[in-house]
Amino acid sequence: xxxxxxxxxxxxxxxxxxxxxxxxxxxxxxxxxxxxxxxxxxxxxxxxxxxxxxxxxxxxxxxxxxxxxxxxxxxxxxxxxxxxxxxxxxxxxxxxxxxxxxxxxxxxxxxxxxxxxxxxxxxxxxxxxxxxxxxxxxxxxxxxxxxxxxxxxxxxxxxxxxxxxxxxxxxxxxxxxxxxxxxxxxxxxxxxxxxxxxxxxxxxxxxxxxxxxxxxxxxxxxxxxxxxxxxxxxxxxxxxxxxxxxxxxxxxxxxxxxxxxxxxxxxxxxxxxxxxxxxxxxxxxxxxxxxxxxxxxxxxxxxxxxxxxxxxxxxxxxxxxxxxxxxxxxxxxxxxxxxxxxxxxxxxxxxxxxxxxxxxxxxxxxxxxxxxxxxxxxxxxxxxxxxxxxxxxxxxxxxxxxxxxxxxxxxxxxxxxxxxxxxxxxxxxxxxxxxxxxxxxxxxxxxxxxxxxxxxxxxxxxxxxxxxxxxxxxxxxxxxxxxxxxxxxxxxxxxxxxx
Numbered sequence: 001x002x003x004x005x006x007x008x009x010x011x012x013x014x015x016x017x018x019x020x021x022x023x024x025x026x027x028x029x030x031x032x033x034x035x036x037x038x039x040x041x042x043x044x045x046x047x048x049x050x051x052x053x054x055x056x057x058x059x060x061x062x063x064x065x066x067x068x069x070x071x072x073x074x075x076x077x078x079x080x081x082x083x084x085x086x087x088x089x090x091x092x093x094x095x096x097x098x099x100x101x102x103x104x105x106x107x108x109x110x111x112x113x114x115x116x117x118x119x120x121x122x123x124x125x126x127x128x129x130x131x132x133x134x135x136x137x138x139x140x141x142x143x144x145x146x147x148x149x150x151x152x153x154x155x156x157x158x159x160x161x162x163x164x165x166x167x168x169x170x171x172x173x174x175x176x177x178x179x180x181x182x183x184x185x186x187x188x189x190x191x192x193x194x195x196x197x198x199x200x201x202x203x204x205x206x207x208x209x210x211x212x213x214x215x216x217x218x219x220x221x222x223x224x225x226x227x228x229x230x231x232x233x234x235x236x237x238x239x240x241x242x243x244x245x246x247x248x249x250x251x252x253x254x255x256x257x258x259x260x261x262x263x264x265x266x267x268x269x270x271x272x273x274x275x276x277x278x279x280x281x282x283x284x285x286x287x288x289x290x291x292x293x294x295x296x297x298x299x300x301x302x303x304x305x306x307x308x309x310x311x312x313x314x315x316x317x318x319x320x321x322x323x324x325x326x327x328x329x330x331x332x333x334x335x336x337x338x339x340x341x342x343x344x345x346x347x348x349x350x351x352x353x354x355x356x357x358x359x360x361x362x363x364x365x366x367x368x369x370x371x372x373x374x375x376x377x378x379x380x381x382x383x384x385x386x387x388x389x390x391x392x393x394x395x396x397x398x399x400x401x402x403x404x405x406x407x408x409x410x411x412x413x414x415x416x417x418x419x420x421x422x423x424x425x426x427x428x429x430x431x432x433x434x435x436x437x438x439x440x441x442x443x444x445x446x447x448x449x450x451x452x453x454x455x456x457x458x459x460x461x462x463x464x465x466x467x468x469x470x471x472x473x474x475x476x477x478x479x480x481x482x483x484x485x486x487x488x489x490x491x492x493x494x495x496x497x498x499x
Contacts, residue, residue: 024350028357028398031405032290032310039312048337048344052315144171144210144280151205163190163198167211175210175277176218207276215274216240222272232257236265243269246493291409293362293417295373302366302373306355314351316344357394361402362417364388369420373410378441380434383421438469439479446485451495456488 030038043049145168152164166188170179177199185195202211208225212218220237223229232255236243242251243266252262273279294305324337365388371379385403389396403417422435445463449455455463457476464471480487486494 020346020350023346024353025398025401027350027354028401029404032292032307034405035310036312039314042343042347046340046344046347048317048321048340049347050315050317052313142280144173144175144277145169147280148202148205148210152202156201160198160201163188163195164202167195167199167202171210171277173277174275175207175212176275177211177213181213207273207279209273209276218274218276219269219272222276223268226268228268232261233265233268236269246490289407289414291414292358292406293408295362295366295408295410297373297411302370304359304362304366306359311355312351314344314348316341316348357398358402358406360392360394361388361399362408364392365408365417365420367391372420373412376412376440377434378437380420380422380437382434385421388421435479438464438471438475439483441467441469442476442479443483443485446480446491449491454488454492454495 027035027038039051043051148168148171149165152161152168156164166184167177170177170184172178181195181199182192185192188195199211203209203221205211209218209221212221216237219240220229220234223233223237235255236251239251239254242254248262252258255262255265257265290307290310292307292310294303294307296303296305321337321341324333365383366373368383368388368391369381371381385396385399389399392399403421406417408415408417408420419436441464442460445455445460457473457480460476460480461471461473464476477487485491
């Protein structure tokens with residue numbers, strides 16, 4: 001066969017993703033906080049977009065999306081999901097990325113004339129006024145470094161203050177000293193004795209235990225502050241490795257105490273904070289989680305409702321568009337305005353599709369896990385993303401995006417949507433049982449065990465089989481360790497110590 005250059009004409013099919021479709025898919029995986037930030041950016045960029053209020057002017061009014069499909073769905077026990085039409089274009093969010101080509105484009109996904117045929121879509125359901133921000137009244141957070149610097153400035157000056165600042169710069173978030181004292185003294189050209197004196201000053205600061213070089217020193221500083229650092233406690237702190245191993249007989253001989261005194265010393269020991277600096281670590285401030293979906297019992301079925309507080313109500317300012325684009329001769333300005341209108345229309349449509357897709361997935365989850373909502377975690381069934389995707393005729397990747405960073409609230413608490421998807425183990429009824437249900441059963445059995453009758457993993461396997469769970473001993477050990485529950489030996493020691 002001769003090798004020569006030639007031209008071939010081939011015809012293939014491929015899915016091309018426009019920037020607008022990429023944006024719509026991206027919106028699926030965003031949390032409610034990320035959606036708020038994204039829309040805030042769009043409001044700054046696009047003058048035609050605005051958040052509607054209850055007293056929005058009439059010029060902005062247009063046909064709005066009915067609340068019924070997005071706000072609430074009544075699901076009966078025999079027909080838990082309404083397979084109605086979820087609007088044209090919703091299939092565009094269901095994409096298999098393995099068959100996708102990305103195409104750079106420009107302009108909006110909708111036509112310049114507003115091909116969606118609507119002035120604005122109400123995707124919120126109801127409009128609530130903003131209440132006072134009580135967080136604004138709270139005192140500002142202070143870091144551990146700032147807290148220590150304030151104390152250093154109040155008790156030292158000159159050379160000692162400079163040395164204290166150097167030590168504080170090397171304090172770890174846990175409160176421990178994260179540098180070798182001799183090495184630091186050598187780099188600063190300071191005698192080691194002077195650095196030790198400065199460290200002793202630092203170790204008097206709040207919180208007690210700051211500046212410690214190891215766990216024993218941290219505990220000893222707190223014991224001294226509590227006036228509990230007697231010779232017996234000192235020997236106990238010097239032998240923390242024996243405490244970890246549970247060698248109580250050896251500790252009694254070393255500390256020269258009886259059982260009751262050792263128990264009191266161990267209780268005192270556990271009251272100390274091994275990492276006192278963490279209380280000042282405010283870098284990762286706790287963020288309140290707001291549910292995206294509410295599920296409530298209604299008759300024999302369930303009512304599913306999207307959280308209206310998480311759904312911004314977007315409208316297009318038609319009056320502004322008419323005023324700025326009223327037959328002007330500036331072609332570039334008119335093109336920009338038309339693109340802004342197309343972008344605004346597309347964003348509103350994408351937000352509408354996002355809420356409809358979330359609702360559709362939530363309905364199927366409630367249908368598949370109805371036993372959980374009625375009887376609790378013991379009835380949680382094994383469920384995969386593929387099962388849900390096949391039932392609602394979407395791609396598995398779409399369901400994965402919908403369930404990311406979304407939370408569901410029901411009478412049993414607040415749950416991440418990913419919580420309802422778990423692997424399964426064998427069960428007596430043949431349907432399988434969720435790993436979460438098995439973990440809950442293991443925890444319940446261990447919580448109910450008597451101090452003088454600690455359950456081994458083999459015993460747990462037998463008791464679980466009586467409950468209908470057919471699992472191996474290594475699986476029990478894996479689930480137990482995943483929940484942070486110690487072995488039977490560790491639990492027996494803990495019970496003996498009175499923990």
